[in-house]
Amino acid sequence: MNENFKIEKKLGITFKNPNLLGSALTHSSLRFENENLESNEILEFVGDSIMYFIITIHLYKKLGTNQNSGNFSIIRSNIISNQTFAKFAKKIELEKYIKVSKGQNKVGVTDAMLSNCFEALIGAIYIDSGITKVKTFFWKNYTNEIKNLVKKGPAKNIKMLENEEKQKSIQDQ
Amino acid sequence: MNENFKIEKKLGITFKNPNLLGSALTHSSLRFENENLESNEILEFVGDSIMYFIITIHLYKKLGTNQNSGNFSIIRSNIISNQTFAKFAKKIELEKYIKVSKGQNKVGVTDAMLSNCFEALIGAIYIDSGITKVKTFFWKNYTNEIKNLVKKGPAKNIKMLENEEKQKSIQDQ
Numbered sequence: 001m002n003e004n005f006k007i008e009k010k011l012g013i014t015f016k017n018p019n020l021l022g023s024a025l026t027h028s029s030l031r032f033e034n035e036n037l038e039s040n041e042i043l044e045f046v047g048d049s050i051m052y053f054i055i056t057i058h059l060y061k062k063l064g065t066n067q068n069s070g071n072f073s074i075i076r077s078n079i080i081s082n083q084t085f086a087k088f089a090k091k092i093e094l095e096k097y098i099k100v101s102k103g104q105n106k107v108g109v110t111d112a113m114l115s116n117c118f119e120a121l122i123g124a125i126y127i128d129s130g131i132t133k134v135k136t137f138f139w140k141n142y143t144n145e146i147k148n149l150v151k152k153g154p155a156k157n158i159k160m161l162e163n164e165e166k167q168k169s170i171q172d173q
Numbered sequence: 174m175n176e177n178f179k180i181e182k183k184l185g186i187t188f189k190n191p192n193l194l195g196s197a198l199t200h201s202s203l204r205f206e207n208e209n210l211e212s213n214e215i216l217e218f219v220g221d222s223i224m225y226f227i228i229t230i231h232l233y234k235k236l237g238t239n240q241n242s243g244n245f246s247i248i249r250s251n252i253i254s255n256q257t258f259a260k261f262a263k264k265i266e267l268e269k270y271i272k273v274s275k276g277q278n279k280v281g282v283t284d285a286m287l288s289n290c291f292e293a294l295i296g297a298i299y300i301d302s303g304i305t306k307v308k309t310f311f312w313k314n315y316t317n318e319i320k321n322l323v324k325k326g327p328a329k330n331i332k333m334l335e336n337e338e339k340q341k342s343i344q345d346q
Contacts, residue, residue, distance in 0.1 A: 049229035056222035
């Protein structure tokens with residue numbers, strides 16, 4: 001069974017253009033070994049913008065317009081984060097399918113790389129089949145995770161606390 | 174002629190729910206005068222995510238996947254910026270329709286407020302009538318502006334240069 005077929009089965013999606021799936025799974029480190037390869041960086045931008053859109057609309061519907069905008073923003077940042085997307089990637093075992101350079105393979109696949117790969121996959125599904133397919137795939141796999149993150153409320157994550165600390169130390173100088 | 178009717182005529186859009194248009198045009202400063210008012214902050218999040226989505230897909234189609242990701246990101250940041258959105262707001266004369274507190278009115282309506290109001294308007298159109306209506310409105314009004322910003326290429330704007338400068342001065346310390 002070839003690799004593309006295995007992951008398509010895992011995702012429950014058959015790509016019209018399998019090259020898109022190939023690109024989504026190709027980390028930029030591989031470009032150093034083969035310049036002709038198309039890596040997932042631009043698809044990552046596409047997927048990121050789609051996730052931002054889907055999650056914002058979902059929160060608008062769930063939280064309503066009288067929500068404090070700061071809280072809205074924190075809940076959204078907790079969802080649209082490397083940490084959350086890396087978990088989403090692991091749930092569909094992207095670590096098994098991501099292609100990285102030999103050098104990177106020795107160092108290991110990081111959570112940031114998995115998060116980017118997840119976004120690129122969302123981008124690839126959109127380009128291949130449109131927004132409805134993305135939504136079906138996303139909610140089929142991650143409804144519970146989103147429900148829990150919304151329920152958790154505006155808890156600041158480590159990155160936010162670090163940024164606040166940095167900001168404070170600059171102001172104190 | 175009431176205010177809502179005037180701006181609907183200007184936009185070429187009749188809102189099914191005119192309260193959405195009212196909220197989009199209401200700056201948060203007015204909440205200090207009337208707590209029951211719904212301001213445009215959450216609609217601004219919605220509109221921002223939609224613009225991010227529309228512009229990213231447009232750039233993907235225009236620039237292709239072999240574009241350097243740094244350049245892609247700079248071009249996108251030049252479009253999705255307070256500076257550009259304030260211009261978009263002025264093109265449809267939002268400064269005539271935005272509602273701010275008396276205090277804020279004395280200080281004046283800033284470009285950032287106009288940019289936020291533009292995003293909130295995009296959000297309101299989406300919630301009222303969906304993505305197709307937003308796209309029709311957006312491309313009817315701003316096709317030339319986007320064409321020029323894409324043509325201009327990855328020129329760094331003032332904010333990016335300032336951020337680089339700040340970053341450098343932190344590293345030099």
